[in-house]
Amino acid sequence: MFLMWYRTLQLGIKSLWLHPMRSLLTMLGIFIGVASVIWLLAISEGISLEAQRQIASLGADTIIIRSVKPPSEKLSPQGVTPYGLKRDELDMLVSTIPTIRSALPIREIRRQFQYENVTIDGRLVGCTPEYADVTRLKVESGSFITDAENFRRENVCVLAAKVADRLFPGKDPLNKPVYVPESKDFYRVIGVLQHRNASAAIGGSLAAQDFSNDIYIPIRTLQQRIGDTVAMRRGGSFEGEILELNQITLITSSIEDVKTTASLVENALTSHNDMQDIAVVVPLELLEQARTTRMMFMIFMGLVAAISLVVGGIGIMNIMLATVTERTREIGIRRALGAKRSDIVRQFLVETIVLSVVGGATGIIAGVICNPAISLTRDIIKDRFPQTFAALPEVVQKLTPTIVPESIPIAFGISVIVGVVFGLYPAYRAAKMSPIEALRHE
Amino acid sequence: MISTPTRSACSVRDLKKEYVLKGETVRALRGVFFDVPEGDYVAIMGPSGSGKSTLLNMLGCLDKPSSGQLLLGEDDVAKMSDDELAEIRSRRIGFVFQSYNLIQQLTVVENIQVPLFYQGKLGKKESDRCVELAHMVGLAGRLSHRPNQLSGGQQQRVAIARSLVNDPYFILADEPTGNLDSRTTEEILQLFHRLNDEGRTIILVTHEDEVAKRAKRVVRLKDGVVQWDRSNTEESRREAAENAIRNLPVES
Ligand SMILES: Nc1ncnc2c1ncn2[C@@H]1O[C@H](COP(=O)(O)OP(=O)(O)OP(=O)(O)O)[C@@H](O)[C@H]1O
Numbered sequence: 001m002f003l004m005w006y007r008t009l010q011l012g013i014k015s016l017w018l019h020p021m022r023s024l025l026t027m028l029g030i031f032i033g034v035a036s037v038i039w040l041l042a043i044s045e046g047i048s049l050e051a052q053r054q055i056a057s058l059g060a061d062t063i064i065i066r067s068v069k070p071p072s073e074k075l076s077p078q079g080v081t082p083y084g085l086k087r088d089e090l091d092m093l094v095s096t097i098p099t100i101r102s103a104l105p106i107r108e109i110r111r112q113f114q115y116e117n118v119t120i121d122g123r124l125v126g127c128t129p130e131y132a133d134v135t136r137l138k139v140e141s142g143s144f145i146t147d148a149e150n151f152r153r154e155n156v157c158v159l160a161a162k163v164a165d166r167l168f169p170g171k172d173p174l175n176k177p178v179y180v181p182e183s184k185d186f187y188r189v190i191g192v193l194q195h196r197n198a199s200a201a202i203g204g205s206l207a208a209q210d211f212s213n214d215i216y217i218p219i220r221t222l223q224q225r226i227g228d229t230v231a232m233r234r235g236g237s238f239e240g241e242i243l244e245l246n247q248i249t250l251i252t253s254s255i256e257d258v259k260t261t262a263s264l265v266e267n268a269l270t271s272h273n274d275m276q277d278i279a280v281v282v283p284l285e286l287l288e289q290a291r292t293t294r295m296m297f298m299i300f301m302g303l304v305a306a307i308s309l310v311v312g313g314i315g316i317m318n319i320m321l322a323t324v325t326e327r328t329r330e331i332g333i334r335r336a337l338g339a340k341r342s343d344i345v346r347q348f349l350v351e352t353i354v355l356s357v358v359g360g361a362t363g364i365i366a367g368v369i370c371n372p373a374i375s376l377t378r379d380i381i382k383d384r385f386p387q388t389f390a391a392l393p394e395v396v397q398k399l400t401p402t403i404v405p406e407s408i409p410i411a412f413g414i415s416v417i418v419g420v421v422f423g424l425y426p427a428y429r430a431a432k433m434s435p436i437e438a439l440r441h442e
Numbered sequence: 443m444i445s446t447p448t449r450s451a452c453s454v455r456d457l458k459k460e461y462v463l464k465g466e467t468v469r470a471l472r473g474v475f476f477d478v479p480e481g482d483y484v485a486i487m488g489p490s491g492s493g494k495s496t497l498l499n500m501l502g503c504l505d506k507p508s509s510g511q512l513l514l515g516e517d518d519v520a521k522m523s524d525d526e527l528a529e530i531r532s533r534r535i536g537f538v539f540q541s542y543n544l545i546q547q548l549t550v551v552e553n554i555q556v557p558l559f560y561q562g563k564l565g566k567k568e569s570d571r572c573v574e575l576a577h578m579v580g581l582a583g584r585l586s587h588r589p590n591q592l593s594g595g596q597q598q599r600v601a602i603a604r605s606l607v608n609d610p611y612f613i614l615a616d617e618p619t620g621n622l623d624s625r626t627t628e629e630i631l632q633l634f635h636r637l638n639d640e641g642r643t644i645i646l647v648t649h650e651d652e653v654a655k656r657a658k659r660v661v662r663l664k665d666g667v668v669q670w671d672r673s674n675t676e677e678s679r680r681e682a683a684e685n686a687i688r689n690l691p692v693e694s
């Protein structure tokens with residue numbers, strides 16, 4: 001029995017080989033189907049993993065509350081309306097919700113920084129010592145802000161890597177003063193951070209942040225030196241802002257508590273509903289959303305795959321029907337010489353299976369080289385057309401496709417099934433003919 | 443003369459075959475009685491449309507009779523299923539067609555092997571036998587040629603070798619020389635004669651008297667029944683063979 005299949009296979013390959021171009025084109029359908037399934041899945045998996053990684057980097061056990069500028073119709077036409085999170089609310093949350101392990105208040109202000117004759121634009125970030133742990137900042141030299149410095153409202157600062165480079169090119173910034181002209185303050189550099197990746201925008205609620213121009217100072221220092229009312233240059237004019245805290249990051253005692261804590265927090269902050277001046281971001285929920293989105297995407301891709309493979313299958317069927325007609329005489333001869341209907345079915349089925357399996361297998365090979373192919377293309381674009389490359393969206397620049405392991409056996413299985421399903425009808429047509437009629441065929 | 447009881451290669455009793463075409467019934471065979479002992483050499487003649495091919499197809503298990511009995515050796519064919527008929531075709535029937543009917547993409551040896559393929563006999567021993575048969579029909583130098591590289595006569599020899607490969611009850615040949623010139627016809631007839639001398643049963647359909655005269659027996663069909671059934675004497679057969687050779691065109 002095995003030998004029979006083996007010989008039928010030989011026979012099938014031989015007759016496919018007789019029309020190499022035709023066979024090649026027929027296989028192309030399945031090839032493209034399988035390869036594109038693997039590619040699309042790998043690319044979407046890569047994007048999804050990156051999104052999940054970014055969300056996870058916010059901390060799955062955290063809840064982020066951000067102050068957002070309220071819509072203009074909520075602001076009073078005269079003067080400057082105070083908005084956003086209050087320090088009282090921070091204390092209130094921490095003291096009333098037991099599942100909050102700690103809380104990080106953050107205040108960010110756009111400022112200019114000066115050292116000797118270098119002036120740069122950047123962001124002054126007032127924070128507490130825990131900030132470094134929670135956001136996983138690594139200190140390159142010196143140290144991060146300490147509790148004592150925060151408590152004593154010292155004029156110390158920690159520089160992001162890029163700020164250090166730009167403000168102190170070729171110099172050691174430690175213990176040197178950074179001047180902030182707008183508030184006429186000096187801050188002594190006590191630490192320099194390692195490079196930190198920018199965060200992408202997540203959902204609609206958390207804007208992308210570029211941390212490379214940050215200077216971190218104790219939040220109590222910021223409160224005392226600058227206060228809540230800040231004038232900021234916008235274009236030519238000044239714009240006022242009254243805001244106590246830009247962000248509070250709450251760290252819950254465990255991941256299980258995140259959801260209840262989040263709803264308690266939202267309840268506690270209902271006073272902001274009217275102004276719409278805060279946004280609560282729960283990374284865990286975003287993570288779950290990202291995973292559901294991934295599932296949806298996979299299902300969608302599955303459909304696309306199914307469609308393209310069906311199209312490939314129809315191609316195979318079309319060719320096989322033509323082949324059956326063309327080889328009617330041969331079928332008649334074989335039947336006259338003792339081939340059963342099942343032998344004829346097997347012969348044609350083997351041919352379609354060979355077509356679809358070879359198409360599928362080469363498709364898998366083309367699918368698996370997805371990652372090197374994409375990074376190669378990217379490198380070429382980067383070398384030859386640097387501007388074009390810079391203009392590409394960040395996802396594309398950073399894209400690392402991740403092959404979904406299941407996609408390979410599934411793609412292969414589907415191509416075999418396509419071969420069988422779309423081969424059956426032509427094979428049946430071939431076998432159905434009476435030997436005498438088939439022999440008469442010219 | 444002592445007559446030895448010979449076994450029957452085939453035995454046909456009241457065989458009928460009707461084709462229904464768009465409500466019209468064509469009665470191709472209307473009750474044929476016909477016996478062929480092993481080792482016989484029968485030529486079936488008759489006007490066009492008399493049912494010769496129909497009868498031969500029935501004997502070759504390519505088609506089922508509408509009624510009647512058809513015994514091949516010990517197999518009763520009339521009531522067999524499609525698969526059983528295919529099985530018999532591959533095991534016990536050798537068919538030779540007017541238009542050779544070789545498979546174009548196969549070589550000479552592979553073509554000879556096809557009936558064995560469907561018996562599941564795929565070993566070395568079988569391919570050796572095919573090579574041997576190719577030698578026997580005089581195609582030793584052309585084992586791996588394809589049909590389109592051979593002359594008509596050579597193709598028909600391949601077909602004859604193929605018909606012998608499964609050690610059949612009989613060789614059925616439907617106008618085997620119909621497409622061949624007189625010299626090639628003669629070659630094929632000599633091959634048949636030799637095979638018959640070696641004990642093969644041969645049933646062939648022909649329009650040509652010269653061909654029929656070389657057989658041991660001539661059956662004439664008319665309108666789907668046997669009109670007459672005669673034996674050729676040894677002398678008349680030898681005479682016909684000599685005449686045929688004498689009348690061959692001079693080789694240029
Ligand atoms: N498949 C078929 N369907 C319908 N009628 C058929 C079929 N095959 C044969 N016939 C009819 O049966 C009759 C006998 O045909 P058959 O082919 O046996 O004749 P034949 O003696 O071989 O003729 P020829 O010498 O021309 O080959 C004819 O009338 C033919 O039209």
Ligand SMILES: [Mg+2]
Pocket residue numbers: 494495496
């Ligand atoms: Mg005929």
